[in-house]
């Protein structure tokens with residue numbers, strides 16, 4: 563039988579690598595899942611590399627379930643070092659590939675991380691007026 567919490571989910575839930583605030587963020591995104599009420603804030607630090615905007619660092623704060631925290635942390639790991647356009651393409655399948663099984667009832671938790679990232683990038687663009 564499939565374990566409800568995979569080993570990797572438990573690891574990122576109990577030992578998140580990217581948890582916390584960022585004082586000098588280039589963009590900050592807030593989001594709330596309407597289904598469960600969980601909230602997430604994502605901070606991104608962008609560095610310019612030619613015409614590309616690269617996510618140099620990322621932090622998150624999530625008030626939510628264990629899966630939401632593990633998924634938020636994995637999303638941070640996956641987008642670090644990526645151009646913002648590439649980061650926006652990362653989604654549920656990529657996160658599941660890394661974390662292992664995510665129960666169907668917890669699939670919506672991945673949308674929390676994705677929409678927080680989108681909000682942070684929108685904030686970054688708004689600050690630059692691009």
Ligand code: FES
Nearest residue numbers: 598600627630671
């Ligand atoms: Fe709400 Fe996981 S139950 S994000």
